[in-house]
Amino acid sequence: MAFIELKDVSYTYIEGDEPPVTALKNINLSVEKGEMIAIIGPNGSGKSTLAKLFNGLFQPTEGSVSVGGLNTSDQDKIWDIRQQVGMVFQNPDNQLIATMVEEEVAFGPENLGLPSATIKARVDEALALVGLEEFRQAAPHHLSGGQKQRVAIAGIFAMRPDCIVFDEPTAMLDPMGRKEVMATIQKLRSEGKTIVYITHFMEEVVDCDRVIILKEGEKILEGTPLEVFQARELIKDADLELPEVPYLVYRLREAGLQLPDEILTPESLVEKLCLLN
Amino acid sequence: MLKNITLGQYILRDSLIHSLDPRMKIMITMLIVIGLFFIGSFWGFLVAAAYIFTIIAFSHLSWKVVIRGLKPVMFILIFTLVIHLFFTRGGVVLFELGFLRIESEGLFTGLFMAVRIMLLISLTSLLTLTTSPIQLTDGLEYLLNPFRRFGLPAHELAMMMTIALRFIPTLLEEAEKIMKAQQARGADFESGSIFRRAKSLVPLLVPLFLSAFRRADDLAMAMEARCYRGGEGRTRMKELHFLSRDWLALGFSASFIIIFIIL
Numbered sequence: 001m002a003f004i005e006l007k008d009v010s011y012t013y014i015e016g017d018e019p020p021v022t023a024l025k026n027i028n029l030s031v032e033k034g035e036m037i038a039i040i041g042p043n044g045s046g047k048s049t050l051a052k053l054f055n056g057l058f059q060p061t062e063g064s065v066s067v068g069g070l071n072t073s074d075q076d077k078i079w080d081i082r083q084q085v086g087m088v089f090q091n092p093d094n095q096l097i098a099t100m101v102e103e104e105v106a107f108g109p110e111n112l113g114l115p116s117a118t119i120k121a122r123v124d125e126a127l128a129l130v131g132l133e134e135f136r137q138a139a140p141h142h143l144s145g146g147q148k149q150r151v152a153i154a155g156i157f158a159m160r161p162d163c164i165v166f167d168e169p170t171a172m173l174d175p176m177g178r179k180e181v182m183a184t185i186q187k188l189r190s191e192g193k194t195i196v197y198i199t200h201f202m203e204e205v206v207d208c209d210r211v212i213i214l215k216e217g218e219k220i221l222e223g224t225p226l227e228v229f230q231a232r233e234l235i236k237d238a239d240l241e242l243p244e245v246p247y248l249v250y251r252l253r254e255a256g257l258q259l260p261d262e263i264l265t266p267e268s269l270v271e272k273l274c275l276l277n
Numbered sequence: 278m279l280k281n282i283t284l285g286q287y288i289l290r291d292s293l294i295h296s297l298d299p300r301m302k303i304m305i306t307m308l309i310v311i312g313l314f315f316i317g318s319f320w321g322f323l324v325a326a327a328y329i330f331t332i333i334a335f336s337h338l339s340w341k342v343v344i345r346g347l348k349p350v351m352f353i354l355i356f357t358l359v360i361h362l363f364f365t366r367g368g369v370v371l372f373e374l375g376f377l378r379i380e381s382e383g384l385f386t387g388l389f390m391a392v393r394i395m396l397l398i399s400l401t402s403l404l405t406l407t408t409s410p411i412q413l414t415d416g417l418e419y420l421l422n423p424f425r426r427f428g429l430p431a432h433e434l435a436m437m438m439t440i441a442l443r444f445i446p447t448l449l450e451e452a453e454k455i456m457k458a459q460q461a462r463g464a465d466f467e468s469g470s471i472f473r474r475a476k477s478l479v480p481l482l483v484p485l486f487l488s489a490f491r492r493a494d495d496l497a498m499a500m501e502a503r504c505y506r507g508g509e510g511r512t513r514m515k516e517l518h519f520l521s522r523d524w525l526a527l528g529f530s531a532s533f534i535i536i537f538i539i540l
């Protein structure tokens with residue numbers, strides 16, 4: 001059994017007198033330990049809703065979600081599940097609670113009821129991982145967007161989760177901050193963390209193990225980045241765009257150049273183009 | 278920029294007073310405040326003033342900073358003095374001109390009252406000058422914790438204070454942004470009558486409130502995702518422990534209180 005499993009999951013928002021909104025329909029999905037999967041889709045396709053199902057913040061209207069064999073509807077185990085599956089949200093300002101960086105990182109472990117010495121050790125370790133040791137006494141509102149997001153990541157890392165779900169963590173950042181955050185995520189990946197990466201930038205899925213495309217609450221495509229980039233029609237249907245390199249390769253092949261499919265980076269494109277002569 | 282405001286008036290120094298346990302500082306402040314109300318003589322006030330100057334010296338702060346803290350209450354000080362001067366009767370007549378009459382009792386009560394307020398304000402601002410808002414919050418949470426069994430939500434109060442401290446700069450920054458955006462479209466926040474100016478704030482406050490509610494929603498979600506479930510079973514990274522210097526400070530302060538009450 002996979003680490004996270006969604007079986008026939010649907011989710012409907014019901015709020016007061018407003019008509020119900022079905023945000024997710026019949027989603028089947030599994031995430032293996034150590035994998036990095038990307039979930040991509042246009043605005044309103046249900047990405048954030050899906051993210052909140054992974055750690056029991058939302059309960060599916062239909063179907064079931066399990067994490068490490070535990071069902072997220074099991075209220076006795078909900079805190080174990082949330083410890084195992086951490087979550088980093090889009091807006092860096094709205095997920096930091098404390099007035100000092102080190103207190104912020106300690107917040108999660110404090111909630112787990114760990115002894116003070118353990119928390120200190122974990123905070124040191126987490127701040128080292130994201131490279132913000134010298135900011136431990138700083139106030140979060142004095143940090144840049146990218147730094148705030150790294151503090152949020154450190155706060156999750158200090159809880160020792162197996163899996164971290166990122167819900168568009170770079171959407172509100174400048175290119176510099178985006179780079180910092182992406183580098184930090186790669187670091188987590190090399191630490192063996194399972195990563196669910198939600199985005200609507202196609203370029204960011206290039207080096208994931210698996211990509212899932214959502215459209216209007218349905219999973220319309222699943223596969224490796226290479227496989228997904230071949231399905232140009234579906235990608236266009238979902239209002240998404242091919243990343244630059246695969247798009248260039250596609251156009252070059254249309255123009256008659258004999259290029260192979262598996263080109264994802266500018267370097268490999270250069271290499272393959274040089275081989276042509 | 279609004280973003281760079283410092284909340285409270287904490288001034289970071291490496292001093293004995295700064296390093297005391299916030300709980301002890303709060304308790305001592307309370308004791309001294311109560312003590313101040315029992316002072317009945319000139320010598321008592323002198324000793325109390327000496328106590329405050331000793332603390333200022335130990336906290337490596339300039340006395341000017343403490344005096345500056347008195348400015349906002351200047352009016353109250355003068356008002357108290359004047360009221361007592363002219364309306365408190367008793368003792369010998371010191372001055373008489375038409376219906377104005379100052380008697381010695383009035384002069385003394387007025388001066389005592391004014392000095393008492395001055396000492397009180399200096400003392401409490403010394404507390405906030407030497408204790409960061411975070412430490413104050415932590416200290417209050419610990420001190421209020423025993424009252425939980427009477428239904429006082431100590432942890433929740435402290436958490437609310439923390440979140441307020443965390444979000445005030447963020448919301449100020451946002452207010453500034455909205456204001457600039459509205460000004461760019463011709464909104465005028467600076468001229469006209471008070472009524473007009475208050476009215477022009479409506480288009481600022483509405484979006485600000487809406488966004489604050491959205492932030493609150495997001496924050497609640499983020500806290501839950503990080504296993505927050507109230508104060509029950511929660512531990513702290515920085516535990517507070519009384520050290521010998523805290524007990525020393527208590528002993529020192531207590532002896533002063535006794536002396537200035539007796540005098």
Ligand SMILES: Nc1ncnc2c1ncn2[C@@H]1O[C@H](COP(=O)(O)OP(=O)(O)OP(=O)(O)O)[C@@H](O)[C@H]1O
Binds near residue numbers: 013014044
């Ligand atoms: N609280 C809510 N109440 C009602 N409907 C909602 C609520 N939150 C989201 N929806 C609706 O559910 C659908 C999916 O929303 P969701 O936020 O999951 O999309 P998303 O893919 O994360 O979009 P975005 O890229 O904008 O973050 C949308 O149609 C949205 O309008």
Ligand SMILES: [Mg+2]
Binds near residue numbers: 047049
């Ligand atoms: Mg979203």
